[in-house]
Amino acid sequence: xxxxxxxxxxxxxxxxxxxxxxxxxxxxxxxxxxxxxxxxxxxxxxxxxxxxxxxxxxxxxxxxxxxxxxxxxxxxxxxxxxxxxxxxxxxxxxxxxxxxxxxxxxxxxxxxxxxxxxxxxxxxxxxxxxxxxxxxxxxxxxxxxxxxxxxxxxxxxxxxxxxxxxxxxxxxxxxxxxxxxxxxxxxxxxxxxxxxxxxxxxxxxxxxxxxxxxxxxxxxxxxxxxxxxxxxxxxxxxxxxxxxxxxxxxxxxxxxxxxxxxxxxxxxxxxxxxxxxxxxxxxxxxxxxxxxxxxxxxxxxxxxxxxxxxxxxxxxxxxxxxxxxxxxxxxxxxxxxxxxxxxxx
Amino acid sequence: xxxxxxxxxxxxxxxxxxxxxxxxxxxxxxxxxxxxxxxxxxxxxxxxxxxxxxxxxxxxxxxxxxxxxxxxxxxxxxxxxxxxxxxxxxxxxxxxxxxxxxxxxxxxxxxxxxxxxxxxxxxxxxxxxxxxxxxxxxxxxxxxxxxxxxxxxxxxxxxxxxxxxxxxxxxxxxxxxxxxxxxxxxxxxxxxxxxxxxxxxxxxxxxxxxxxxxxxxxxxxxxxxxxxxxxxxxxxxxxxxxxxxxxxxxxxxxxxxxxxxxxxxxxxxxxxxxxxxxxxxxxxxxxxxxxxxxxxxxxxxxxxxxxxxxxxxxxxxxxxxxxxxxxxxxxxxxxxxxxxxxxxxxx
Numbered sequence: 284x285x286x287x288x289x290x291x292x293x294x295x296x297x298x299x300x301x302x303x304x305x306x307x308x309x310x311x312x313x314x315x316x317x318x319x320x321x322x323x324x325x326x327x328x329x330x331x332x333x334x335x336x337x338x339x340x341x342x343x344x345x346x347x348x349x350x351x352x353x354x355x356x357x358x359x360x361x362x363x364x365x366x367x368x369x370x371x372x373x374x375x376x377x378x379x380x381x382x383x384x385x386x387x388x389x390x391x392x393x394x395x396x397x398x399x400x401x402x403x404x405x406x407x408x409x410x411x412x413x414x415x416x417x418x419x420x421x422x423x424x425x426x427x428x429x430x431x432x433x434x435x436x437x438x439x440x441x442x443x444x445x446x447x448x449x450x451x452x453x454x455x456x457x458x459x460x461x462x463x464x465x466x467x468x469x470x471x472x473x474x475x476x477x478x479x480x481x482x483x484x485x486x487x488x489x490x491x492x493x494x495x496x497x498x499x500x501x502x503x504x505x506x507x508x509x510x511x512x513x514x515x516x517x518x519x520x521x522x523x524x525x526x527x528x529x530x531x532x533x534x535x536x537x538x539x540x541x542x543x544x545x546x547x548x549x550x551x552x553x554x555x556x557x558x559x560x561x562x563x564x565x566x567x568x569x570x571x572x573x574x575x576x577x578x579x580x581x582x583x584x585x586x587x588x589x590x591x592x593x594x595x596x597x598x599x600x601x602x603x604x605x606x607x608x609x610x611x612x613x614x615x616x617x618x619x620x621x622x623x624x625x626x627x628x
Numbered sequence: 629x630x631x632x633x634x635x636x637x638x639x640x641x642x643x644x645x646x647x648x649x650x651x652x653x654x655x656x657x658x659x660x661x662x663x664x665x666x667x668x669x670x671x672x673x674x675x676x677x678x679x680x681x682x683x684x685x686x687x688x689x690x691x692x693x694x695x696x697x698x699x700x701x702x703x704x705x706x707x708x709x710x711x712x713x714x715x716x717x718x719x720x721x722x723x724x725x726x727x728x729x730x731x732x733x734x735x736x737x738x739x740x741x742x743x744x745x746x747x748x749x750x751x752x753x754x755x756x757x758x759x760x761x762x763x764x765x766x767x768x769x770x771x772x773x774x775x776x777x778x779x780x781x782x783x784x785x786x787x788x789x790x791x792x793x794x795x796x797x798x799x800x801x802x803x804x805x806x807x808x809x810x811x812x813x814x815x816x817x818x819x820x821x822x823x824x825x826x827x828x829x830x831x832x833x834x835x836x837x838x839x840x841x842x843x844x845x846x847x848x849x850x851x852x853x854x855x856x857x858x859x860x861x862x863x864x865x866x867x868x869x870x871x872x873x874x875x876x877x878x879x880x881x882x883x884x885x886x887x888x889x890x891x892x893x894x895x896x897x898x899x900x901x902x903x904x905x906x907x908x909x910x911x912x913x914x915x916x917x918x919x920x921x922x923x924x925x926x927x928x929x930x931x932x933x934x935x936x937x938x939x940x941x942x943x944x945x946x947x948x949x950x951x952x953x954x955x956x957x958x959x960x961x962x963x964x965x966x967x968x969x970x971x972x973x974x975x
Binding site: 298301302305306309310312447448450451452453455456459460462463467468562566567569570573584585588589596599600603604606607608611 | 807815819947
C-alpha cells in the first residue's frame with residue numbers, strides 16, 4: 284500500500300505543476316491589458332511603470348517561478364501562522380512566525396492578497412455545494428439499492444427517468460425554473476442567497492434553511508442522477524455473484540444479504556465515483572452560484588475574469604485543478620484500500 | 629408436377645421463380661445484417677424511439693421553421709414589445725379566458741396571435757428567436773461533437789495501435805482530464821473573443837471559438853474508450869491474418885480497426901452532442917457566449933432571467949428547448965448503446 288501511495292503521489296505532483304504551467308501560459312497568451320481601464324490622460328511611460336509595478340515586465344519563466352514560490356512556499360507559511368494563532372483546532376500550539384512579510388499573490392482588483400479573498404468566499408461555496416453533495420449522495424444510495432433490488436419495477440423505471448432528467452436538465456434551467464415556481468409564483472423561498480445572514484436563533488435558522496433549500500436541491504438533483512445510476516449498476520453486478528447465493532443458501536435473512544454482503548461490496552466503485560465527483564461539482568457551482576447569486580468562489584472567478592484580474596483568475600483556476608488532482612488521488616487511494624487487487628497493477 | 633405444386637403454390641413459386649425474395653434472410657448479407665439487427669434492437673427501445681422522434685421534430689422545427697415563420701429573429705418591432713405569450717390568457721378570470729383567446733387585445737392583456745410566443749423587451753418575436761437560436765445551438769453541438777470525435781478517435785487509435793506513443797498520449801489525456809475545464813473554457817472565450825471577432829467577424833469568430841473550445845475540452849472520454857477497444861482488437865486473429873498478408877499500418881487502421889470501433893464512437897457522438905449543447909448554453913448563460921443580437925438557447929435564457937417575474941415564458945421556453953433536446957439525445961444514446969452492445973442490454 285505504501286509503494287502504491289508513493290507511486291500515485293509521484294504521478295500527481297508533476298501533473299499539478301504541468302497544469303499550473305498550462306493555465307499560466309493560457310493567460311499569458313491573453314491580449315488583455317490590466318492598464319486598459321486607466322484614463323487616456325495618463326502618459327504612456329507612466330503606464331509602463333505601472334505595468335512594471337505589477338510585475339509584468341519580467342520574463343515569463345521568472346514570473347512563473349515567482350508565482351509558484353508565492354503559492355507553494357509563502358502562502359503555506361501564512362496559512363500555518365494562521366493555524367497556530369487563530370484557528371480553534373491548532374490555536375493552542377505556540378505561535379509560529381514563518382511569514383516574514385514577503386510579497387504574496389496580489390489581486391489587481393483589490394490590491395490585496397488573493398488568498399484572503401478566497402478564504403472569505405470559500406465558506407459560502409462549501410456550505411451550499413458541500414451540503415448539496417452530501418444530500419445528493421444520501422438520496423442516491425437508497426434509490427440505487429431499491430432500484431437494483433427491484434429491477435424493472437415501477438420504482439426502478441421512475442428512478443431511471445428521474446436520473447435521465449437529472450442528466451439532461453442543466454442547472455441553469457432547473458435553478459431558474461425552481462425560482463419561477465417557488466419564489467415568483469408561490470413565494471415560499473427567497474430567490475437570492477443572502478450571505479450576510481447570521482444564524483442566531485430559531486427564526487434565523489428557518490430563514491437560512493429556506494434560502495439554502497433551492498440551490499442545494501438543484502445541485503443535489505445532478506449528483507443524485509449520477510450516483511444512483513452507479514449504485515444500481517454496481518449492486519446489479521454483485522447480485523449475480525456466487526457469494527450472494529452462498530449467503531442466501533446458508534440461511535441469512537434477506538435484509539443482511541442485501542444490506543451487509545451486497546451493499547458493502549457494491550460501495551467500492553461508488554465510493555471512488557463519489558470522490559471523483561467532488562471537483563466537478565465545484566466547477567458546476569460556478570453556474571449555480573450565478574443563478575442564486577451566492578457570492579462564493581465560482582462567482583469570484585467570474586467577476587475576476589470579467590475584470591481581467593489575472594492573478595486571481597490564475598489562482599482560483601489553479602485551486603480548481605488542485606481539487607481535481609487531490610480528489611483523484613483520494614479516489615485512487617480509497618480504491619486501493621477497499622479493493623486490494625488494485626494495488627498490484 | 630402441377631398436382632404436386634397445387635397445394636403449395638406459394639412455396640413452388642418462391643423456389644422456382646423469384647429466389648430474390650428469399651434473399652433478405654440475414655445470413656446471406658453479412659454486412660447489412662448487423663445494422664439491421666442494430667436497428668431492430670434500437671426500435672424495441674421505447675425511450676430511444678421517443679427520443680428520436682422528439683429530436684427529429686426539434687431538428688425539423690429549427691431547420692425549416694425560420695423559412696415558414698414570417699419574422700426574423702433580430703427584427704425589432706418596438707410597438708409590439710413585451711407581448712405576453714398567448715396562453716397567458718389562462719391566468720385571467722375564468723369567464724374571460726375564451727374571449728381572450730379569440731381577441732387578446734380586448735381583454736387588456738398584451739398578447740396577440742401574431743406573436744403567439746410573445747416578444748422580448750425590444751419587440752423581437754420569441755418563436756423566431758427560439759428557432760433561430762436552435763439552429764445555432766444545434767450547429768455548435770454537432771460541430772463541436774465532430775471535432776471532439778475526430779480528436780478523440782485519432783488519439784485513441786494512435787494510443788491503442790502504436791505501442792510507442794501509448795504512454796505519452798495517455799498521460800496527455802489524463803492531464804486534460806485533470807484540467808478544470810469550465811473555468812478554462814471561460815478564460816479562453818474571454819481572452820480570445822476580441823481577436824477572433826476582429827479576424828472573422830463577430831458571429832463566426834465566436835462560433836469558431838466556442839466550437840474549438842468545446843471540441844478540445846471534450847475528446848478525452850472518446851479517446852479512452854477507443855483506445856481500450858483498439859487494444860482488445862489487436863489481439864484478435866483477423867488482425868494477425870491481415871498483418872500476415874502484409875497490410876500496412878494505414879490500411880490496417882482504415883480497413884480493420886476503425887470499422888470495428890465504430891459502435892463506441894457512435895455512442896460517444898450522440899452523447900457528445902448533448903454535452904456540447906449544454907456547455908454552449910452554460911457559456912452563453914454566464915454571458916460569455918454569443919453576442920445578444922445572435923440568439924442561441926442559452927443566450928435567450930440568460931436574457932430572459934432579468935424579466936423572470938413578469939415574463940416567465942421567456943425563460944421557460946429556451947430552457948425547455950435545451951432540456952428536451954438533451955433528454956432526447958441522451959435517450960437516443962442509451963438506445964444506441966444497448967443496440968450496439970448486446971452485453972449491456974437491460975442495464
